[in-house]
Amino acid sequence: xxxxxxxxxxxxRSHSEDDVTNAxxxxxxxxxEKSKTGNDSGQSVETVTGxxxxxxxxxxxxxxxxxxxSEEQEDEELExxxxxxxxxxxxxxxxxxxxxxxxxxTKFVSSHKGFSGILxxxxxxxxxxxxxxxxRVSHLDDFSVPVDDEDxxxxxxxxxxxxxxxxxxxxxxxxxxxxxxxxEVIEDTKEKRTVIHQAVKSLFPGLETKTEDRDGKKYIIxxxxxxxxxxxxxxxxxxxxxxxxxxxxxxxKENKDTMDAINVLSKFLRVKPNIFSYxxxxxxxxxxxxxxxxxxxxxxxxxxxxxxxxxxxLGNFSYKNHPLKLGELQGNHFTVVLRNITGTDDQIEQAMHxxxxxxxxNYYGMQRFGTTAVPTYQIxxxxxxxxxxxxxxxxxxPRPGAEKGYLVKCREEWAKTKDPAxxxxxxxxxxxxxxxxxxxxxxxxxxxxxxxxxxxxxxxRLMYIHSYQSYVWNNMVSKRIEEYGLRAVPGDxxxxxxxxxxxxxxxxxxxxxxxxxxxLPGFDVIYPKHKIGExxxxxxxxxxxxxxxxxxxxxxYSLSGAYRKIIIRPQNVSWEVVxxxxxxxxxxxxxxxxxxxxxxxxxxxxxxxxxxxxxxxLPPSTYATMAIxxxxxxxxxxxxQTQLNTTWLR
Numbered sequence: 001x002x003x004x005x006x007x008x009x010x011x012x013r014s015h016s017e018d019d020v021t022n023a024x025x026x027x028x029x030x031x032x033e034k035s036k037t038g039n040d041s042g043q044s045v046e047t048v049t050g051x052x053x054x055x056x057x058x059x060x061x062x063x064x065x066x067x068x069x070s071e072e073q074e075d076e077e078l079e080x081x082x083x084x085x086x087x088x089x090x091x092x093x094x095x096x097x098x099x100x101x102x103x104x105x106t107k108f109v110s111s112h113k114g115f116s117g118i119l120x121x122x123x124x125x126x127x128x129x130x131x132x133x134x135x136r137v138s139h140l141d142d143f144s145v146p147v148d149d150e151d152x153x154x155x156x157x158x159x160x161x162x163x164x165x166x167x168x169x170x171x172x173x174x175x176x177x178x179x180x181x182x183x184e185v186i187e188d189t190k191e192k193r194t195v196i197h198q199a200v201k202s203l204f205p206g207l208e209t210k211t212e213d214r215d216g217k218k219y220i221i222x223x224x225x226x227x228x229x230x231x232x233x234x235x236x237x238x239x240x241x242x243x244x245x246x247x248x249x250x251x252x253k254e255n256k257d258t259m260d261a262i263n264v265l266s267k268f269l270r271v272k273p274n275i276f277s278y279x280x281x282x283x284x285x286x287x288x289x290x291x292x293x294x295x296x297x298x299x300x301x302x303x304x305x306x307x308x309x310x311x312x313x314l315g316n317f318s319y320k321n322h323p324l325k326l327g328e329l330q331g332n333h334f335t336v337v338l339r340n341i342t343g344t345d346d347q348i349e350q351a352m353h354x355x356x357x358x359x360x361x362n363y364y365g366m367q368r369f370g371t372t373a374v375p376t377y378q379i380x381x382x383x384x385x386x387x388x389x390x391x392x393x394x395x396x397x398p399r400p401g402a403e404k405g406y407l408v409k410c411r412e413e414w415a416k417t418k419d420p421a422x423x424x425x426x427x428x429x430x431x432x433x434x435x436x437x438x439x440x441x442x443x444x445x446x447x448x449x450x451x452x453x454x455x456x457x458x459x460x461r462l463m464y465i466h467s468y469q470s471y472v473w474n475n476m477v478s479k480r481i482e483e484y485g486l487r488a489v490p491g492d493x494x495x496x497x498x499x500x501x502x503x504x505x506x507x508x509x510x511x512x513x514x515x516x517x518x519x520l521p522g523f524d525v526i527y528p529k530h531k532i533g534e535x536x537x538x539x540x541x542x543x544x545x546x547x548x549x550x551x552x553x554x555x556x557y558s559l560s561g562a563y564r565k566i567i568i569r570p571q572n573v574s575w576e577v578v579x580x581x582x583x584x585x586x587x588x589x590x591x592x593x594x595x596x597x598x599x600x601x602x603x604x605x606x607x608x609x610x611x612x613x614x615x616x617x618l619p620p621s622t623y624a625t626m627a628i629x630x631x632x633x634x635x636x637x638x639x640x641q642t643q644l645n646t647t648w649l650r
Contacts, residue, residue, distance in 0.1 A: 109360060125337035
C-alpha cells in the first residue's frame with residue numbers, strides 16, 4: 001500500500017515463497033536495531049531509529065483491511081464492523097505479510113546513508129495532482145458553473161420532499177412493484193408543475209412524467225419511459241445539441257480511492273457508475289486531484305453535490321464531446337511530507353540530489369502484490385500454470401493475517417465442507433472476490449472452476465497475472481543491477497519508438513542506464529542477450545512455465561508482455577526541510593485550502609520535529625513509494641513497518 005512509517009529497517013535477502021506463509025519461520029526472525037544493507041557502490045547503509053507515531057496503527061488498519069466495493073449501505077456497515085482490533089493482535093497478524101525482498105525489491109541506486117521518516121502520518125501529507133495528456137496539472141481552483149439557459153432552476157433540487165425522492169428512487173431502480181409514482185402538486189400553478197417535471201426528469205434519469213387530475217387535485221405521475229435500459233442510457237432527447245455530451249470536472253477527494261468516489265457520486269446522482277470515465281485511478285490514503293468526465297449530467301447538478309458530500313469537492317466544469325480514456329495521462333505530480341526525519345542536512349541533500357540526477361529503480365511497489373499471507377502473484381502463477389484447483393484453493397483457503405471476521409468464518413467453512421453454498425452463507429458481503437468465486441462454483445459446479453472463476457470481473461482476474469509478471473520483473477531487475485551496475489552493457493534492451501532492440505557492443509557508449517528497458521514476460525517480447533536473458537528462463541522454469549510458450553488456452557490469460565524502463569528520473573524535483581511542534585498541523589496548503597482562503601501554516605524555525613517536504617512528477621505506472629524508498633533507504637512493506645513498531649503497538 002502507499003503507507004510508509006517505520007523506525008528501523010532490515011533488507012536482508014531473500015526468502016523463499018514458502019517463507020511468506022510459514023508462521024514458525026516468521027516467529028524466528030528478529031529485527032536488529034541497526035541493519036546494514038549492501039548497495040551498488042559497495043558501501044553499506046545504516047539506518048537510524050526514529051520515533052514511532054501513534055497514528056500509524058490506525059493508518060495501517062485502514063490500508064490493510066480489505067475494502068470490497070459496495071453500493072449498499074448495509075454492506076458498508078458490515079465492512080466497517082470488523083475493523084476494530086487490539087494493537088497486539090493486529091501486529092501479530094501482520095507478521096504474515098510480505099516484505100520487499102519477497103517480491104524482488106532488493107537494490108538501491110544511490111550511495112547516501114539512509115535515514116528514517118514517517119510517510120502519511122496524516123493522509124494530507126500525500127497529495128497527488130494528475131498531469132493530463134497536454135501536460136497540464138489538474139487543480140481545483142474554480143467552483144463556478146457554466147451558464148446555460150437550458151439548465152433547470154435551483155428550485156429543481158429542493159421542490160421534491162425526501163419521501164418523494166425515496167419513492168422515485170425505488171421506482172427508478174425497479175425496487176418495488178409500482179408502475180408509477182404520483183406526486184400531489186401543492187399550491188398548484190403551471191410554474192410549480194413545470195419545476196416538478198424538471199426535477200423528476202433531471203434527478204431520476206429514465207423516468208418520464210405527465211400531469212393528471214384526480215378528485216379535483218393535480219398530480220405529477222412519474223413512470224418508466226423505456227424499461228430497464230432507460231437507467232443505463234441517459235435520455236438523449238433532454239440534452240441540448242449545442243452542448244458537449246460530456247461534462248468534464250476536477251474531482252478533489254480526501255481518503256477515498258477513485259472507484260469508491262465514483263460509486264458515491266453515482267449513488268447520489270442515481271445513475272450507473274459506467275457513465276463516468278477517467279484517465280487513471282488514484283490512491284485512497286491521500287488527497288488527490290484528477291479530471292473526471294460524465295455522460296449527460298449537467299455541471300449545475302454536479303455542483304449541487306458540493307453541498308452534501310464529505311471529503312469530495314467538484315469544480316472546474318466544462319462541456320466536451322469526448323469522454324476520458326484510461327492511460328491518457330502524462331503522469332502525476334506528488335507533494336509529499338516525510339515527518340519526524342532523522343537525517344542530517346547533508347544526508348537529505350545527498351538523497352534528494354541523487355533522486356533528481358540519477359532517479360530510482362522502477363520497481364513495482366508493494367501495492368501490486370496484495371497485503372495478505374497469500375500474495376496475488378501466487379494466484380497469477382497458478383492461473384498461468386492452468387492449475388485451477390490451486391487457484392481456487394489460494395483464494396478460498398484459511399490464511400493468517402489481517403482479515404475481517406466474516407471472511408475468516410467463510411474460509412473456515414470452506415476448509416471444513418468444500419461446500420460453496422455453506423461458505424457463501426457466512427459471507428454477508430458478496431461482492432468480494434471470495435464471494436464472486438463461491439457464487440461461480442455454486443452456478444457451474446466444482447468441476448468447472450474455469451467458468452466459476454470467470455464470474456470475477458475481468459480486470460480483477462487480470463490483476464493476478466499482471467502481479468506475477470511484476471514479480472518476475474522486480475526479481476530480474478535486481479539481478480540485472482547486481483550483475484552489471486548502473487551502466488548500459490551489450491545485450492541490454494532499449495526502445496526505438498515502440499520496438500525493443502538489443503544494444504550492440506559498438507553502440508554501447510551511446511546509451512546510459514536511463515535508456516535501458518527490461519521485459520515483462522510474454523509471447524510478444526524479446527529478452528536481453530546476456531546472463532539476465534537466461535535468468536528469465538530459469539525463474540519461469542522454476543515455476544513450471546515455458547518462456548517460449550506464454551500463450552494460454554484461455555485468450556484472456558495469454559501474456560503478450562511489455563517493456564519497462566529500469567530507472568526512472570523524476571521531473572520537477574524540489575524539496576525543503578521545515579520544523580514543526582504539533583504533528584497534527586498541515587505543513588502546506590491544498591487546493592481546497594486556497595479556495596476557502598485558509599492561511600498558510602505557521603512554522604516555527606526552532607520546532608522540536610523536522611519534516612522533509614518534497615515535490616516531484618512521475619510518468620504513469622510508476623510508484624511514488626519506490627522513489628521515497630530510495631530517499632529513505634527503507635523497506636516500504638506493511639509487514640516490516642508493523643514488526644518494527646510492535647513494541648510501541650503493544
